[in-house]
Amino acid sequence: MNYHWNWGIFLEQVKGGDETYLDWLLTGLGWTLAVSLTAWVIALTLGICIGALRSMPSRLPVMLGNAWVELFRNIPLLVQMFLWFFVMPEFLPRDWSLWVKQDMPAKEFLTAALCLGLFTSARVAEQVRAGVGSLPRGQRDAALALGLTLPQTYRHVILPQALRIVIPPLTSEFMNVFKNSSVAFAIGVLELTFQARQMQEDSEQGIETFLAVTLLYFICAFAANRGMVLIEARTRVPGLIARTG
Amino acid sequence: MGEFDFTVWQPSLPFIRDGLLFTLRLTLVAMSGGIVIGTLLALARLSPVAPLSRIAGAYVDLMRSVPLVLVILWFFLVIPFISGAPVGAETSAIITFTAFEAAFYCEIMRSGIQSVPRGQVDAARALGLGQAQTMIHVILPQAVRNMLPVLLTQTIVLFQDTSLVYAIGAKDMLKAADIVGKNYNRPVEMIVLSALIYFVICFSLSLAVKQLQKTVAIIR
Numbered sequence: 001m002n003y004h005w006n007w008g009i010f011l012e013q014v015k016g017g018d019e020t021y022l023d024w025l026l027t028g029l030g031w032t033l034a035v036s037l038t039a040w041v042i043a044l045t046l047g048i049c050i051g052a053l054r055s056m057p058s059r060l061p062v063m064l065g066n067a068w069v070e071l072f073r074n075i076p077l078l079v080q081m082f083l084w085f086f087v088m089p090e091f092l093p094r095d096w097s098l099w100v101k102q103d104m105p106a107k108e109f110l111t112a113a114l115c116l117g118l119f120t121s122a123r124v125a126e127q128v129r130a131g132v133g134s135l136p137r138g139q140r141d142a143a144l145a146l147g148l149t150l151p152q153t154y155r156h157v158i159l160p161q162a163l164r165i166v167i168p169p170l171t172s173e174f175m176n177v178f179k180n181s182s183v184a185f186a187i188g189v190l191e192l193t194f195q196a197r198q199m200q201e202d203s204e205q206g207i208e209t210f211l212a213v214t215l216l217y218f219i220c221a222f223a224a225n226r227g228m229v230l231i232e233a234r235t236r237v238p239g240l241i242a243r244t245g
Numbered sequence: 246m247g248e249f250d251f252t253v254w255q256p257s258l259p260f261i262r263d264g265l266l267f268t269l270r271l272t273l274v275a276m277s278g279g280i281v282i283g284t285l286l287a288l289a290r291l292s293p294v295a296p297l298s299r300i301a302g303a304y305v306d307l308m309r310s311v312p313l314v315l316v317i318l319w320f321f322l323v324i325p326f327i328s329g330a331p332v333g334a335e336t337s338a339i340i341t342f343t344a345f346e347a348a349f350y351c352e353i354m355r356s357g358i359q360s361v362p363r364g365q366v367d368a369a370r371a372l373g374l375g376q377a378q379t380m381i382h383v384i385l386p387q388a389v390r391n392m393l394p395v396l397l398t399q400t401i402v403l404f405q406d407t408s409l410v411y412a413i414g415a416k417d418m419l420k421a422a423d424i425v426g427k428n429y430n431r432p433v434e435m436i437v438l439s440a441l442i443y444f445v446i447c448f449s450l451s452l453a454v455k456q457l458q459k460t461v462a463i464i465r
Contacts, residue, residue, distance in 0.1 A: 003326060074447035075440050076405035079419065082436045090249070090433050175310070182312035186411060193314050197412075206322040214311055214319075221310050 009205040010212065021199050021209075028195030029216055035112050035191060036181045036220070040174060042117025047124025048163070052154055054125060055132035065125065072122035077115075077183050084115045085187040112184035112191075120177055127169045131162035164235055171228035178220040192216055253434050257425040264421025265442070267335065271417065272404045275342035279403075280396065282343065283350025284385070290355055301351070308348035314412050317341050321413045334415035338407075346403055353395050357388030394458040401450050405443065418442065 010022040054065035072080070085108075089100040100107070135158060143153040185194035196213040200206040289301035308316065320341040325331045332340075361384050369379040389396070408419045416424075419439050426435030 070448060070451075071444075074401075074405075074444045074451065076408040076419075076443055078408045078411060079436065079440050079443055083440055087433050087436050179310075179312040182314045183409070185314065193312065193318075193412075196315070197318065200318075200322070210315065210319050210322065214315060217311060217315065 003207060005208070006205050007208060009203050009208055012203070014199075015202055021203055024195045024199055025192070025212060025216065027190060028192035028213075029220075031109065031184075031189055031191040031194075032178065032181050032216075032220065035109060035116060035184055035189060036178045038113035039116035039120060039181065040177050042114065043120035043124050043173075043177065044170075046118070046121035048128055048159070050121060050125035051128025051132065052159065054129040055158075056150070065129075069122040069125055072119050077119050077180055078186055080119055081112065081115050081183055081187050085111045108184070108187050108189045112181070112187060112189045116177065116180055116184070119180070120173060123173055123176075124170065127166045127173065128162060130169075131166035132158055134165055135161055164232075164237065167228060167232045167235070171225060171232070174224045174228055175221045178217065178224060182217075249434055250431060251434050253425070253429045253431040254438055256429070257422070257435060257438065260421040260425050261418060261438070261442070264416060264418035267415070268404070268407050268417045268419075271335075271339055271342060271407045271410070272400065274339050275346045275403055275407075276400050278343035279346030279350045280354075282347035284354045286347055286351035287354035287358060288380070290351065291358060305348040305351050308345055309352075313345060313406055314409050316345050317409060317412050320344070334410065334413045337413060338410040338415045338417075342403065342407065346399075349399055350396065353392050353399060354388060357392035357395075358384055360391050361387045390461060393461055394454050397454045397457070398451070401447050401454070404450075405447060408443070 010025070011020055013020055014024065050065045050068050053061040054069070056062060075083075089097045092100060104110070139157055139161065140153060143157040144150070148156065181191060182193040184191050185197065188194070192213050196209050199209045203209065286301045286305060289297045290305070292298050311319075317338070321334065321337045324337055324340060365383055365387065366379060369383040374382065407417055410417050411419055411423075414420065422435040422439040423432070426432035429435075
């Protein structure tokens with residue numbers, strides 16, 4: 001089989017439209033960033049809370065946290081996307097269900113961001129719990145002995161240290177968010193992978209298309225990595241935690 | 246609340262079973278192929294021959310930084326150019342997952358190999374074993390044993406990831422559920438069924454892995 005290279009394809013107009021293929025890809029990049037960043041905010045917020053719950057001394061919060069993590073870790077992300085998009089509206093009261101199905105603005109985007117956020121929160125929670133577990137017991141005991149309540153102990157003593165420790169694994173989770181956001185194509189979010197498939201079919205220049213999109217994903221992952229490394233450096237407590245990598 | 250009709254689960258079972266069989270076959274082939282190729286990649290990465298270790302490293306980094314969906318699309322596009330003839334979505338999926346998972350199993354095997362104490366190598370060499378013999382009879386068995394829970398956890402992830410063959414329309418379990426859902430006009434019930442099946446399988450496997458973790462740990 002022969003392949004006809006055409007690197008000029010990105011500047012050509014799409015069939016039956018006045019956009020170029022480059023416009024498609026840039027739109028895709030925009031949605032990929034929007035879904036990933038929104039999801040990351042949700043994942044961090046919930047993940048830290050749930051990770052903290054799972055490290056509590058009493059049984060009930062630990063069980064709740066564990067149930068959360070098992071639920072989101074044992075169903076494929078794609079199936080979770082379908083669950084939120086097609087199944088969840090059926091469980092809402094009739095009026096809400098109608099609104100979600102017909103009038104909700106940016107439905108695909110919000111569903112994808114929420115779904116990816118919850119999925120990632122389980123993974124963040126796992127890291128945060130491990131981070132809390134790696135602190136010396138004395139930290140918790142000393143804080144409680146000083147008269148801090150359990151929430152205060154978490155807020156002022158445990159979490160500030162644990163979160164610094166888990167920045168490296170969270171960095172790879174952040175990079176995973178960008179990769180996982182590609183699954184959102186399945187519910188019709190116009191993100192990079194969706195645009196790549198569309199451009200491949202429309203232009204029949206699959207290799208150029210996928211090379212460009214792969215490059216864009218690389219750039220996202222690299223930027224995410226640098227961003228987290230910067231945060232790691234900024235939040236480091238001098239002399240407390242050794243710099244790694 | 247919408248109205249559900251879960252009786253559709255009954256006639257869907259034969260289709261779900263066929264789909265599940267493909268999902269399992271894909272998982273098992275990609276796991277065994279991935280572990281074999283991954284181990285070779287790990288040996289290449291750890292080898293003192295610089296170009297070899299660099300090529301293996303580049304391959305692993307590349308696979309790990311691209312979304313799996315995109316890798317699936319890439320292989321589906323490129324395999325026909327290499328093989329000279331179009332291949333089905335199922336064959337393409339099997340090749341893709343083997344190649345993709347090899348990169349992840351490689352990293353696991355690499356840390357497994359590196360977790361074997363240096364003294365084991367020295368002792369094996371002192372006993373007169375050759376380099377290959379040391380690797381096969383001393384290091385790899387311990388590396389696999391140390392990493393068994395992680396290897397299996399990765400396989401559970403792989404099992405879930407196979408659902409992404411949706412992107413090229415291969416007929417796995419999710420696709421089977423999708424088709425039945427469309428034919429009977431009951432998509433919601435079929436999504437719920439597939440979610441349940443994935444959850445039950447993955448959850449029980451992960452419990453089994455936890456149990457295994459307690460029993461296989463090498464006591465030092």
